[in-house]
Amino acid sequence: MMDSLDALALDAPKHGLAGPRSEPTAMPVTEIVPDHKLVAFDAASVWQYRGLLWVLILRDLKVLYRQTALGACWAIAQPLFTVAIFTVIFGHFAKIPTDGAPYALFAGSAIILWTYFAESVRRSATGLVTEAELIRKIYFPRLVIPLATVVSPMVDFAIALVVMLVLMLGYGVVPSWHIVFAIPTLAVTAMLALGVSLWLGPVNVRFRDVKHTLPFLIQIWMYASPIVYAASIVPDSVRWVYALNPMVGLIEAFRFSILGGTAPDLFALAVSVTVASVLLVTGLIFFQRMERSFADVI
Amino acid sequence: MSMAISVQDIGKQYWRASRATHENSLREALIEGARGLLTRKSEARPSKEGFWALKDVSFGIKHGENVGIIGMNGAGKSTLLKLISRIAAPTTGSIRLVGRVGALLEVGTGFHRELTGRENIFLYGSILGMHRHEIAEKFEAIVEFSEIGDFIDMPVKRYSSGMYVRLAFSVAAHLEPDILLLDEVLAVGDYTFQKKCIDFARRLQTKGSTILLVSHNMFSVKTMCERVIYIKNGRVAFDGPTDEGLRHYEQDSYLAPPNWFRPETGSPLEIQGIEILDESGAPRTLFRSGERMRVRLAYTTSGAVPRTHLRVSVTRADDLLCCNYSSLIDGVSLSAFGPDGTVEVMTGPLALTAASYTVSVNVVGKDAGRPLAARLGPRFHVADPDLDPDVFGVFHEAGTWHHAPGGA
Numbered sequence: 271m272m273d274s275l276d277a278l279a280l281d282a283p284k285h286g287l288a289g290p291r292s293e294p295t296a297m298p299v300t301e302i303v304p305d306h307k308l309v310a311f312d313a314a315s316v317w318q319y320r321g322l323l324w325v326l327i328l329r330d331l332k333v334l335y336r337q338t339a340l341g342a343c344w345a346i347a348q349p350l351f352t353v354a355i356f357t358v359i360f361g362h363f364a365k366i367p368t369d370g371a372p373y374a375l376f377a378g379s380a381i382i383l384w385t386y387f388a389e390s391v392r393r394s395a396t397g398l399v400t401e402a403e404l405i406r407k408i409y410f411p412r413l414v415i416p417l418a419t420v421v422s423p424m425v426d427f428a429i430a431l432v433v434m435l436v437l438m439l440g441y442g443v444v445p446s447w448h449i450v451f452a453i454p455t456l457a458v459t460a461m462l463a464l465g466v467s468l469w470l471g472p473v474n475v476r477f478r479d480v481k482h483t484l485p486f487l488i489q490i491w492m493y494a495s496p497i498v499y500a501a502s503i504v505p506d507s508v509r510w511v512y513a514l515n516p517m518v519g520l521i522e523a524f525r526f527s528i529l530g531g532t533a534p535d536l537f538a539l540a541v542s543v544t545v546a547s548v549l550l551v552t553g554l555i556f557f558q559r560m561e562r563s564f565a566d567v568i
Numbered sequence: 569m570s571m572a573i574s575v576q577d578i579g580k581q582y583w584r585a586s587r588a589t590h591e592n593s594l595r596e597a598l599i600e601g602a603r604g605l606l607t608r609k610s611e612a613r614p615s616k617e618g619f620w621a622l623k624d625v626s627f628g629i630k631h632g633e634n635v636g637i638i639g640m641n642g643a644g645k646s647t648l649l650k651l652i653s654r655i656a657a658p659t660t661g662s663i664r665l666v667g668r669v670g671a672l673l674e675v676g677t678g679f680h681r682e683l684t685g686r687e688n689i690f691l692y693g694s695i696l697g698m699h700r701h702e703i704a705e706k707f708e709a710i711v712e713f714s715e716i717g718d719f720i721d722m723p724v725k726r727y728s729s730g731m732y733v734r735l736a737f738s739v740a741a742h743l744e745p746d747i748l749l750l751d752e753v754l755a756v757g758d759y760t761f762q763k764k765c766i767d768f769a770r771r772l773q774t775k776g777s778t779i780l781l782v783s784h785n786m787f788s789v790k791t792m793c794e795r796v797i798y799i800k801n802g803r804v805a806f807d808g809p810t811d812e813g814l815r816h817y818e819q820d821s822y823l824a825p826p827n828w829f830r831p832e833t834g835s836p837l838e839i840q841g842i843e844i845l846d847e848s849g850a851p852r853t854l855f856r857s858g859e860r861m862r863v864r865l866a867y868t869t870s871g872a873v874p875r876t877h878l879r880v881s882v883t884r885a886d887d888l889l890c891c892n893y894s895s896l897i898d899g900v901s902l903s904a905f906g907p908d909g910t911v912e913v914m915t916g917p918l919a920l921t922a923a924s925y926t927v928s929v930n931v932v933g934k935d936a937g938r939p940l941a942a943r944l945g946p947r948f949h950v951a952d953p954d955l956d957p958d959v960f961g962v963f964h965e966a967g968t969w970h971h972a973p974g975g976a
Binding site for chain 2: 297299300301304319321325333336403404562563565566
């Protein structure tokens with residue numbers, strides 16, 4: 271008897287007979303307790319708010335491109351000007367060796383990746399403070415903010431990459447199959463940018479002068495990376511110290527994937543991946559520990 | 569019935585000292601840190617004075633219950649709501665919520681001025697925790713409820729403040745959570761809008777939603793909640809039926825300084841009592857429209873009181889300032905204060921419509937613009953079978969009529 275009843279109940283929905291809805295559907299349960307755990311990473315809640323992540327990315331892009339008269343042209347103009355200036359100063363005046371590639375392409379390939387990295391860090395380090403109003407009044411996993419600000423500059427990156435490819439065709443350089451390496455390189459760069467931001471963002475919430483210090487740090491970091499020059503001109507004796515900068519391996523790898531030439535230093539690449547992973551993991555722990563007090567401090 | 573919200577021994581501590589000394593500068597913090605290394609630890613650190621915004625707060629709210637949280641400014645009401653809505657983390661205790669939570673601590677937070685109304689519906693809906701398909705499904709209904717019409721594809725920076733609030737609210741109204749947390753949002757907008765909000769809350773209630781409402785507005789608390797939790801200095805002072813809770817609250821708020829008033833030490837004049845009397849001088853709190861009312865204040869002085877002016881304000885239960893009786897406007901100057909005394913003002917025939925009102929008194933020195941003293945007084949009611957404020961507004965006066973049939 272019981273068996274047949276169960277079978278009936280199971281069959282019911284197939285016939286379009288949803289049972290009586292007197293019983294309340296299972297409601298989600300939320301437990302709120304003071305946080306004493308070292309690692310409290312809640313991936314599920316971030317996933318639950320993925321819609322918000324997407325909407326915030328779209329918002330940033332729409333606002334950015336709508337407010338400016340030139341719109342998407344900015345994404346093209348900015349790296350183009352930088353490439354032009356660097357080409358004149360470092361390529362023609364200083365005649366920096368480029369391992370054979372035309373200087374504009376040599377610098378351009380590095381600049382688009384660097385611009386993505388610098389822009390992500392700049393936006394996401396200050397993003398929490400920009401969204402202070404939201405943080406004070408609405409609950410959502412705060413991780414959504416740095417995530418959104420690391421993803422949205424990828425659109426600028428994509429536009430700049432297309433310009434770069436056009437420029438290459440102009441110079442008669444055709445990318446090889448190596449270009450597939452651009453994807454993992456960008457992915458590690460995004461990881462690194464997120465890792466740095468997860469550390470800087472909460473610090474900026476507490477100490478607002480991080481925002482003023484950041485442009486200097488980014489500029490120093492830029493000249494410590496092989497953007498206007500090749501990593502090969504760095505003396506061998508200090509090479510390993512130089513490669514501790516995680517952007518060294520990434521920029522070399524990206525340049526290689528687009529322009530070809532000498533394969534990147536595997537040691538430098540290993541450093542990049544390691545540093546990016548460590549920063550990301552520790553950053554996540556740090557961020558999740560700090561995020562609960564954002565609303566109190568911001 | 570099962571609990572929708574269970575709050576167990578919640579406490580929230582803020583660190584005042586650490587904020588004040590370090591400010592918001594990394595540079596200062598580094599200097600402080602360096603100094604800390606050089607000097608002995610005990611000297612370097614100012615003892616961190618923790619301030620408990622909430623302490624030992626426990627209560628349970630059943631599914632389908634509507635509860636108001638009341639209390640003076642700074643009592644911890646909003647902190648409590650921030651903890652329940654997960655915006656801030658508690659220092660001690662635990663909270664358990666059963667059901668989908670929607671928190672509306674401010675209408676329109678998250679709107680972006682550069683985006684159109686349409687885009688903002690999706691943005692704000694997502695921020696409030698709605699899924700994209702859910703927003704798309706309810707989109708038409710949201711637009712209709714907001715009465716925005718063709719403006720929907722315009723950037724919201726072109727909206728009037730009324731349109732802005734209406735759009736934001738109608739998104740929130742379609743959230744349809746199991747547990748709704750509201751903080752003062754019902755105080756936004758005009759009377760009609762407030763009514764719309766209350767209707768919305770009632771509709772949710774009939775669907776079995778649980779509503780927790782923080783408000784200064786005793787009118788909305790009274791119409792929406794059968795139970796109130798009265799928070800006083802971070803602790804639960806009363807938890808029970810609304811009428812009784814409001815009585816406790818009113819007793820405590822009698823002679824309390826109003827929200828905007830920052831009492832100064834050393835004011836030469838203190839208000840000791842405020843009484844409401846009828847024309848004959850007998851204490852009374854219920855008046856009919858057209859009757860006169862006396863407001864009498866008792867004061868004591870310590871030291872010389874400069875020439876002052878007195879303002880008696882009448883505020884309706886929904887926080888609307890209705891009228892003032894001002895000795896300055898009336899050209900009366902009060903001087904020669906003794907160690908104590910009373911001042912009384914008799915109103916004209918009350919033209920107020922039928923509602924509850926609170927009297928407050930504000931003493932201003934003649935030269936300085938700063939008030940010497942300000943206190944909330946007792947509450948009084950105006951009863952009239954016809955003068956419903958929904959229809960008649962704030963006040964009603966008889967007019968003189970003339971009818972000329974068949975053209976002028």
